[in-house]
Amino acid sequence: MKNRFAQTVNVFAVSVFVFVLISCSDPEKKTIPKSYTVEIKAMQFLPAELTLQKGDTVRFVNQDMLVHNVTEEKTKAWGSQPLATGDSYKMVVTESSDYYCSLHPVMKGKLVVE
Ligand SMILES: [Cu+2]
Missing domain, CATH: 1.20.5 (Single alpha-helices involved in coiled-coils or other helix-helix interfaces)
Structure with missing residues (x-):
């Protein structure tokens, strides 16, 4: 028994x-979170549109001569400090968002969470 x-x-x-x-x-x-880099060059975010998964990390690197920032466009829910040449801003992406540089509003980018 x-x-x-x-x-x-x-x-x-x-x-x-x-x-x-x-x-x-x-x-x-x-799903292992991935890391992506968006370069800021010649008044542009490269790539301007990035498709990723929730939890992935994006690092924005300013490789331009001018100071730029990265700011969520609609609600300003997130954003970086002014980034001088060589500075970077890193964030974990949780949802799709449109962003821009508030110093040069023609500079726009998009994060698409699948
Ligand atoms: Cu700018």
């Missing part, structure tokens, strides 16, 4: 182990 109980516990333990193993090796469920 005791043996049978031990056997049941063993089967259960093995099942849990196998389940954990399968869930961990499922490539669909395992």
Whole structure:
């Protein structure tokens, strides 16, 4: 009787182990956050439109001669300090957004979360 109980516990333990193993090796469920770079050059965000996943990181690097910033366009929900040449601003993306440089409003970019 005791043996049978031990056997049941063993089967259960093995099942849990196998389940954990399968869930961990499922490539669909395992999304590693990626990092992207948007360069600021010649009064432009490059690339101007970036498609990514929620949780990915974007780093904006100012490689222009002028000071720029990165500001969420509609609600100003997020934004960087003024970025001098060589400065960068890093953020984790949670939702799609349009952004621009508030110092030069013609400079626009877009983050698209899939
Ligand atoms: Cu600017």
